[in-house]
Amino acid sequence: MNSPVTPSGSIWFRYASPASFYPLAGRLIPWFGAAAAILAIAGLYVGFAVAPTDWQQGEAYRIIFIHVPAAWMAMFTYLVMAFWCALSLAFNTRLSAMMAQALAPTGAMFAFVSLWTGAFWGRPTWGAYWVWDARLTSTLILLFLYLGFIALRASIDDPRRADRASAVLALVGVINVPIIYFSVRWWNTLHQGSTISMTAAPKMAQTMLVAMLLMTLAAWAYTIAVALYRVRSIMIEREALSGWVGDLERKAGPAAPTLTGATTR
Amino acid sequence: MIEWLAMGGYGFYVWSSYGMLAIALIVELVGLRRHRRESWRRVADMRAEHASEWAAGPGESKP
Numbered sequence: 001m002n003s004p005v006t007p008s009g010s011i012w013f014r015y016a017s018p019a020s021f022y023p024l025a026g027r028l029i030p031w032f033g034a035a036a037a038i039l040a041i042a043g044l045y046v047g048f049a050v051a052p053t054d055w056q057q058g059e060a061y062r063i064i065f066i067h068v069p070a071a072w073m074a075m076f077t078y079l080v081m082a083f084w085c086a087l088s089l090a091f092n093t094r095l096s097a098m099m100a101q102a103l104a105p106t107g108a109m110f111a112f113v114s115l116w117t118g119a120f121w122g123r124p125t126w127g128a129y130w131v132w133d134a135r136l137t138s139t140l141i142l143l144f145l146y147l148g149f150i151a152l153r154a155s156i157d158d159p160r161r162a163d164r165a166s167a168v169l170a171l172v173g174v175i176n177v178p179i180i181y182f183s184v185r186w187w188n189t190l191h192q193g194s195t196i197s198m199t200a201a202p203k204m205a206q207t208m209l210v211a212m213l214l215m216t217l218a219a220w221a222y223t224i225a226v227a228l229y230r231v232r233s234i235m236i237e238r239e240a241l242s243g244w245v246g247d248l249e250r251k252a253g254p255a256a257p258t259l260t261g262a263t264t265r
Numbered sequence: 266m267i268e269w270l271a272m273g274g275y276g277f278y279v280w281s282s283y284g285m286l287a288i289a290l291i292v293e294l295v296g297l298r299r300h301r302r303e304s305w306r307r308v309a310d311m312r313a314e315h316a317s318e319w320a321a322g323p324g325e326s327k328p
Contacts, residue, residue: 058273059273059279060279063279063282066283105296106293109293113285113286113289116282116285117285117286120279120281121282226293226294226297229297229301230297230300232301233300233301233303233304236305237308240311240312241311245312249312
């Protein structure tokens with residue numbers, strides 16, 4: 001890393017090795033965690049105290065502040081996960097497969113939350129918790145893709161083989177993301193169309209939009225913090241026998257896994 | 266306050282949604298902590314297992 005010969009003064013290559021990414025991730029976690037908390041508090045404040053009651057849906061619409069960010073996050077996280085999987089297949093890089101592995105549980109969590117909150121929003125507005133609508137069904141498939149990815153990894157003992165098999169699954173499943181996104185346009189669905197679009201003015205009050213965007217940013221910061229935290233656990237386990245993990249272990253003492261978390265090791 | 270919690274009659278739906286998000290976040294964060302502790306424990310076990318091999322040869326080997 002300190003070698004003057006390598007052309008990679010580039011930060012990307014420098015941090016592509018687990019040994020140098022591990023401490024960097026540890027330093028970043030508190031910042032993203034704090035950002036997530038502050039953005040979520042601000043978003044909930046605007047969403048509940050400032051945003052007006054919807055003239056059509058009453059207070060039930062306030063579910064939007066978590067439903068839409070969760071659904072966006074579930075889709076976007078899948079794309080990021082598939083991106084890391086593609087990198088790991090193409091270049092056989094260790095870190096990218098670990099990143100994909102670290103993202104999957106959080107993506108699954110957001111997919112589940114988007115389905116759950118959608119059900120509790122659908123009941124008062126459509127009269128049903130669930131319908132086999134294109135958007136709902138494709139989001140359910142997204143959840144199953146995440147769970148399948150996790151289960152496939154868990155079922156293969158050799159981590160490099162697990163990397164490859166799960167990467168192929170993730171890349172095949174990526175076709176589902178545009179299907180979710182465009183489902184409200186391609187099919188005649190019960191689910192409403194896009195709330196905001198790039199080309200038209202938002203169909204909602206300014207304050208509602210602000211609350212939703214704050215919650216979306218909170219979801220981003222949360223996902224980054226959690227994925228970095230999880231990837232550190234994955235890294236030490238997969239590189240348990242390498243020198244840098246040994247150094248960390250010696251520094252902190254083998255029998256003292258601290259409860260205070262991120263930055264201690 | 267009671268009126269606010271009632272959410273204009275939609276309290277059950279609104280709080281079921283937010284409540285499940287809270288549960289999901291807590292489950293994930295508690296799981297993260299546990300995962301981390303288990304990882305360090307496994308690292309310690311694996312290194313202890315290999316310590317004898319390393320003692321025999323020079324330096325540390327990569328897995």
